Amino acid sequence: MNRDILIWGAGAIGGTVGAYLCRAGLDVTFVDIDAQHVAAIRDRKKGLSISGPIDNFTVHADSFLPEELRGQWNRIFLCVKAHHTQQACEELLPYLAPDGFVVSLQNGLCERTIAEIAGRERTIGAFINFGADWIEAGAIMYGNRAAVVVGELKGEDTMRLRQLLADLKLFEPRAEATSNIWAFLWGKLAYGSLLFAQALGQDGIADCLERPELLPLWRKMVAEVLAVAEAEGVAPSGFNGFMPDAFAPAKGTVEASKKSVEKMAAFNRPNAKTHSGIWRDLAVRKRKTEVDAFIGQVVAIGKIHQIQCPVLENLVEMIHEIENGRRIQSNANLTELWRKNAN
Numbered sequence: 001m002n003r004d005i006l007i008w009g010a011g012a013i014g015g016t017v018g019a020y021l022c023r024a025g026l027d028v029t030f031v032d033i034d035a036q037h038v039a040a041i042r043d044r045k046k047g048l049s050i051s052g053p054i055d056n057f058t059v060h061a062d063s064f065l066p067e068e069l070r071g072q073w074n075r076i077f078l079c080v081k082a083h084h085t086q087q088a089c090e091e092l093l094p095y096l097a098p099d100g101f102v103v104s105l106q107n108g109l110c111e112r113t114i115a116e117i118a119g120r121e122r123t124i125g126a127f128i129n130f131g132a133d134w135i136e137a138g139a140i141m142y143g144n145r146a147a148v149v150v151g152e153l154k155g156e157d158t159m160r161l162r163q164l165l166a167d168l169k170l171f172e173p174r175a176e177a178t179s180n181i182w183a184f185l186w187g188k189l190a191y192g193s194l195l196f197a198q199a200l201g202q203d204g205i206a207d208c209l210e211r212p213e214l215l216p217l218w219r220k221m222v223a224e225v226l227a228v229a230e231a232e233g234v235a236p237s238g239f240n241g242f243m244p245d246a247f248a249p250a251k252g253t254v255e256a257s258k259k260s261v262e263k264m265a266a267f268n269r270p271n272a273k274t275h276s277g278i279w280r281d282l283a284v285r286k287r288k289t290e291v292d293a294f295i296g297q298v299v300a301i302g303k304i305h306q307i308q309c310p311v312l313e314n315l316v317e318m319i320h321e322i323e324n325g326r327r328i329q330s331n332a333n334l335t336e337l338w339r340k341n342a343n
């Protein structure tokens, strides 16, 4: 008989959501490539611990390296970083029931890749904005609640979507379903451009957003993402203080974008996760970020539509320089990014 939920990538996001669903009594199995993390989760004496201001608890669950897996699952929650999507998706296919689905709990447009590999009808989209950090094997810090939205790729209202939403509400009671998941995914791409810029410096998200001299940079950068989204026929949705229209050249004003920045900063300021996952990849985990699969993808889609995104292109370059040790994370990087693009 098939098992129910397979969390593929048991890090900050997969670990948090999986732990909640496991605690609620659902049939949850974890897969990860980190052998120590996998061993901790299945160790009866250790387990998977969620800590932080929201909740503190430990669950014990079946946990495997990909090569140890046997069987099939009805629902696979894909929770790896965006640049690992293709590989993970190819690996997970043998374990997905023929009538099952993959839901992407990721940033970026990973649903496109998943749909190509697993099939459009076996893919569900999700937008997540809550904050969590992987601390060490078996330990995750759940830092703040935020928007969680799920949707079928073509917007239908299906029984499997309703069931998924009901289950995700065990984690985030305010989770919603949408008939336009692409609007949320593009909204996150636009907001995410601010997070990638934050990762260039030392400040946390709230302090960085509130640097008054950077407002014109935020306006220009978000406007680039919005132009590409528009060319794709998507009007991005807002969430947690981010109001896309405030940054749209035709609709927004300086005042409106300032208000949105204040709201985003107010949303982020109390959060235990002070810095973005991108910042943490560079500063703490010392590893490559999702920049190519995230900002780079917006630039590439822009090119298809003959839309230039000079700020985003510079942002990608600067993140690469930090990844390659040719630049250090410094608040001055953001001033430089603005100086290069002020005209």
Ligand SMILES: NC(=O)C1=CN([C@@H]2O[C@H](COP(=O)(O)OP(=O)(O)OC[C@H]3O[C@@H](n4cnc5c(N)ncnc54)[C@H](OP(=O)(O)O)[C@@H]3O)[C@@H](O)[C@H]2O)C=CC1
Pocket (backbone or CB within 6 Å): 008, 009, 010, 011, 012, 013, 014, 031, 032, 033, 034, 066, 079, 080, 081, 082, 084, 087, 088, 091, 105, 106, 107, 108, 128, 129, 130, 131, 132, 133, 134, 273, 277, 290
């Ligand atoms: N953390 C957050 O607060 C938020 C994250 N997101 C998005 O969620 C997604 C997941 O991020 P996050 O949970 O932070 O990332 P993590 O790095 O914490 O977790 C991903 C886990 O997947 C593992 N992994 C990598 N490749 C594979 C593979 N092929 N098969 C199985 N496991 C694999 C990683 O191992 P290893 O570390 O060894 O590579 C890691 O343990 C990203 O797209 C991110 O942008 C969105 C909103 C908030």
Ligand SMILES: CC(C)(CO)C(=O)C(=O)O
Pocket (backbone or CB within 6 Å): 107, 129, 130, 131, 132, 146, 195, 273, 275, 276, 277, 278
């Ligand atoms: C900052 C956060 C949690 C979104 O609010 C995020 O998406 C990230 O860390 O990459």
